[in-house]
Amino acid sequence: EVRLVESGGGLVQTGGSLRLSCAASGFTFDHYAIAWFRQAPGKEREGVSCMSSSDGLTYDADSVKGRFTISSDNAKNAVYLQMNNLKPEDTATYYCAADRHYLCWALMTVPNLGPLELWGQGRLVTVSA
Numbered sequence: 375e376v377r378l379v380e381s382g383g384g385l386v387q388t389g390g391s392l393r394l395s396c397a398a399s400g401f402t403f404d405h406y407a408i409a410w411f412r413q414a415p416g417k418e419r420e421g422v423s424c425m426s427s428s429d430g431l432t433y434d435a436d437s438v439k440g441r442f443t444i445s446s447d448n449a450k451n452a453v454y455l456q457m458n459n460l461k462p463e464d465t466a467t468y469y470c471a472a473d474r475h476y477l478c479w480a481l482m483t484v485p486n487l488g489p490l491e492l493w494g495q496g497r498l499v500t501v502s503a
Contacts, residue, residue: 376400376492378470383497386460390501394455396470396494403427403446406474406491408453409481410444412466412499418485422468423455424478433478438464460501470494 382394396408409424423444424433432444443456453470473481473490480487 378472378492378494380468380470380494380497383468383499385500385502387502388461390460391456391458392460392499393457394468394470394497394499395452396454397450397452398472402451403448403453403472406472407476407478407481408444408446408470408472409478410455410468410470412464412468414466417466420466421482424481425453426478431478433482435482457499460499462501462503465499465501467496467498469496 377399379397379399380394383392386392404427406427407424408427410422411419412422413419422435422438423442425444425446434442441457441459444453446453471490472492476487
């Protein structure tokens with residue numbers, strides 16, 4: 375079965391760190407853009423960070439630049455989101471997604487882009503004040 379499996383997240387205090395993992399099952403990330411999105415209750419989905427598997431280029435939203443880092447481990451066929459200096463406004467459910475048709479800049483900046491090929495199940499990140 376082709377799917378994305380997420381792990382990590384949880385509860386942390388302001389200023390703390392968490393890491394999210396997104397593993398590809400049944401396929402490899404070759405030729406995919408892999409992105410992290412988040413959605414807080416009552417808010418629109420927001421693009422957080424993205425990595426292009428073809429050239430390793432990354433794209434981060436302004437709201438997380440300097441705090442979040444996207445990375446990959448090709449041997450494990452996984453992508454990670456390291457989140458440092460977390461703030462209460464980072465509280466949301468985080469989803470990874472993979473798509474072969476869109477570039478990272480589009481995934482991160484174009485709203486309602488259209489259905490993406492694969493989505494993870496989502497992981498809750500809660501940052502307490």
